[in-house]
Amino acid sequence: MPKKIVVIGGGTGSAVVLSGLREYPVDLTAIVAVTDSGGSTGRLRTEFGFLPVGDMRQCLAALAKGNKSEYIRKLLLYRFDKGKGLEGHNLGNLILTALTDISSSEPKAVEVAAQIFRLEGRILPITTKNIQLMAVYENGKTVIGEHEIDEPKQGGKRIIKLLTKPEAVIYKEAKKAILAADLIILGPGDLYTSILPNLIINGVRKTFLLSKAKVVYIVNLMTRFGQTHNLSANDHVQEIERYLGKKPDFVLFNNRKIPEKILQLYKKEKGFPTKDDIKGKIHYKLIRGDFLAPELVIKPKGDVKKRSFLRHNSKKLAKTIISLLK
Amino acid sequence: MPKKIVVIGGGTGSAVVLSGLREYPVDLTAIVAVTDSGGSTGRLRTEFGFLPVGDMRQCLAALAKGNKSEYIRKLLLYRFDKGKGLEGHNLGNLILTALTDISSSEPKAVEVAAQIFRLEGRILPITTKNIQLMAVYENGKTVIGEHEIDEPKQGGKRIIKLLTKPEAVIYKEAKKAILAADLIILGPGDLYTSILPNLIINGVRKTFLLSKAKVVYIVNLMTRFGQTHNLSANDHVQEIERYLGKKPDFVLFNNRKIPEKILQLYKKEKGFPTKDDIKGKIHYKLIRGDFLAPELVIKPKGDVKKRSFLRHNSKKLAKTIISLLK
Numbered sequence: 001m002p003k004k005i006v007v008i009g010g011g012t013g014s015a016v017v018l019s020g021l022r023e024y025p026v027d028l029t030a031i032v033a034v035t036d037s038g039g040s041t042g043r044l045r046t047e048f049g050f051l052p053v054g055d056m057r058q059c060l061a062a063l064a065k066g067n068k069s070e071y072i073r074k075l076l077l078y079r080f081d082k083g084k085g086l087e088g089h090n091l092g093n094l095i096l097t098a099l100t101d102i103s104s105s106e107p108k109a110v111e112v113a114a115q116i117f118r119l120e121g122r123i124l125p126i127t128t129k130n131i132q133l134m135a136v137y138e139n140g141k142t143v144i145g146e147h148e149i150d151e152p153k154q155g156g157k158r159i160i161k162l163l164t165k166p167e168a169v170i171y172k173e174a175k176k177a178i179l180a181a182d183l184i185i186l187g188p189g190d191l192y193t194s195i196l197p198n199l200i201i202n203g204v205r206k207t208f209l210l211s212k213a214k215v216v217y218i219v220n221l222m223t224r225f226g227q228t229h230n231l232s233a234n235d236h237v238q239e240i241e242r243y244l245g246k247k248p249d250f251v252l253f254n255n256r257k258i259p260e261k262i263l264q265l266y267k268k269e270k271g272f273p274t275k276d277d278i279k280g281k282i283h284y285k286l287i288r289g290d291f292l293a294p295e296l297v298i299k300p301k302g303d304v305k306k307r308s309f310l311r312h313n314s315k316k317l318a319k320t321i322i323s324l325l326k
Numbered sequence: 327m328p329k330k331i332v333v334i335g336g337g338t339g340s341a342v343v344l345s346g347l348r349e350y351p352v353d354l355t356a357i358v359a360v361t362d363s364g365g366s367t368g369r370l371r372t373e374f375g376f377l378p379v380g381d382m383r384q385c386l387a388a389l390a391k392g393n394k395s396e397y398i399r400k401l402l403l404y405r406f407d408k409g410k411g412l413e414g415h416n417l418g419n420l421i422l423t424a425l426t427d428i429s430s431s432e433p434k435a436v437e438v439a440a441q442i443f444r445l446e447g448r449i450l451p452i453t454t455k456n457i458q459l460m461a462v463y464e465n466g467k468t469v470i471g472e473h474e475i476d477e478p479k480q481g482g483k484r485i486i487k488l489l490t491k492p493e494a495v496i497y498k499e500a501k502k503a504i505l506a507a508d509l510i511i512l513g514p515g516d517l518y519t520s521i522l523p524n525l526i527i528n529g530v531r532k533t534f535l536l537s538k539a540k541v542v543y544i545v546n547l548m549t550r551f552g553q554t555h556n557l558s559a560n561d562h563v564q565e566i567e568r569y570l571g572k573k574p575d576f577v578l579f580n581n582r583k584i585p586e587k588i589l590q591l592y593k594k595e596k597g598f599p600t601k602d603d604i605k606g607k608i609h610y611k612l613i614r615g616d617f618l619a620p621e622l623v624i625k626p627k628g629d630v631k632k633r634s635f636l637r638h639n640s641k642k643l644a645k646t647i648i649s650l651l652k
Contacts, residue, residue: 043409043410044409047408047409047410047412048408048409068438068441068442071425071428071429071438071441071442072442074428075421075424075425075428075442078424078427078428080420080424082373082374083369083370083373083374083411084369084373084411085409085410085411085412086373086411086412086415086420089412091420091421091424094406094412094417094420095401095417095421098401098404098406098417099397099401101404102397102400102401102404103397112394112397115394115397116394116397116398116401116443117442
């Protein structure tokens, strides 16, 4: 039986891991946060009242395989750059919205989409409850809505508590997947808006404690002024541990130098490479390596969301992850 | 080798024929008019400058086959009934628009869509030129734009000349399909806005003369005040002959009585059953029969276009058409 790998996070980072892993004979499940509230996804969420679809759409595209997969990927990721009311909308989001309306449930919609587009693997929301993300900052300020968190106006301040409004319980299929997993990958992805929004759902912590899966955490390449300013690699791992209730078994950290011209781009947004301060006695296996994607990410026209310029290298991540299964 | 059937028309009527024929082991090609300029299609046409996609989308949905086809059909035909700027748009139209943008050509877009959605058969535009339909009425008035023709304000007046602006030449693949066909089906569909917009394209008439295919014309169930008011069955056939340059080999005519309550619905729009006045010596085989679909068509919310309440029966049409192959 193929080994079961569960990838937990949001859209962009999980897609990187999944698109590397889809080339291996493993059983893949993506579990995604459902707190996204910005951009095309946010508009659809407000107008249709469904769960946010953007992260699921990115995972769908990453799981497309076979001879038509390039077109399927392009189709799912296509963003309209004109058209009254269409501009900025993502076609994959519109497809998932229509399928949710047709099939009356978000998990069913994404399951049907996976069948229509012949995808390898499954995608599950961490909860089926319609929730908003809520962050309490060190200065006592509370902000509601994922797209409001990670804004420069909160920049530099530490998030001391992350929760959802209302509280929500883990989706039973996500629970089953975590319990059955051999390996669970957390990240890469924005700590407070992609990874932790999964871990704070009721029942997730307990499910992780019951699961025999090894947990891999992939540290972010760069800090972000809106949420992880000044957080070192060790700080990242500690935040994961604090919300998860246990240490990861493996931590992957990129140690390849980021090219100067990319650093300059990030500097404008007050983003810096995550500082490697992990040393001494640690209770997990640290794997440092070259996990950097060579190419810069060009943001498509019409995309209004904050996105990274850099990505992890999906092939190298996948190779390392697969080696941990042995 | 399976027999080659080419279905020529627009969206709704061709979809009825195709969805019946897809159950038989025949090689299906749909050739569609590209003069649609109303509704969701018209909006996209104006904003993106591509060929109209609505008729192709209906044919795509009709050709979906296999165990996921019900969902694929629902997905392609889904119409948004809310969402700023989305309302009234058809998801299949958005998919074809995105694929046209991605693949840089409308024929390629519909070919890719056919592969992604695993369809049986091909769909070809009659021309790849971006054209508008133009009608000259008996009172000398000229109207440009398909959605302007068939409006009550032109009601009751005969169209004496139908042309396109600018002129356009038949798409080479459509030409090949007509030449290779064993049987060509014209209709059912609106005479002046679905069927004849194909026949008036330069090269079509000549291609028909060169083709050895038998031609079947399916007479409309009802007349429409905007374009075929007072036209009898014989008038319909004569118009086809006038534009095609030859008589059809077979004419299919429904002789089942239309239920009174449906007649009342049509009466409000000044639509009446097409009068059967075909008698005496005719140079084609007339097949009268029960070709009526039992169910009334419910127009989806958000659909602003004129559509018929009645359809032909796709199974009965297909059975009769297949019998003509022998």
